[in-house]
Amino acid sequence: MAATTAQSMGTLPSGLEICTTFPDIFYLPELVFGGLVWILVASTYVAPQNPLGWVMFVSVFCFVMTFIWMIIFAVGAHRSSSAWAAADFVYHFLAVLFYLSAGVDLAYITLxxxxIDSRMYKIDISAVVFAFATTLLYFIHALLSAIRWKHF
Structure with a gap:
């Protein structure tokens, strides 16, 4: 069972605690949904390749950074300081902005x-749905990270 929000808001978790505390429980869904966006966008064909470059950058960048961030928390390299709590909020807030802009761009290109191609259209629709779902996950993580930072 996940730890309560009030318990986990005063400290930054390390080790396997990142799988049981809020907002850190969102790392794995962010990786899965972000990876799906990356895979779905990479599997489609767009005649001018440039429009989806931003979407691919955001999905790959956020996937890699979230993985690195999760590893930093898992090994305990953050030392439970308020600066790390602030950095956690800032990163997730930037990820929200990036994914929101990428989702809007992807939805526009899909429309x-x-x-042109109904099979590619269905894949693009799936990518749009997962992009906005990932945006929501990062938003919830950023909101809970801000609350945790406030309680530090």
């Missing part, structure tokens, strides 16, 4: 390309 433009919908008459």
């Amino acid at each position: 433009i390309m919908k008459h």
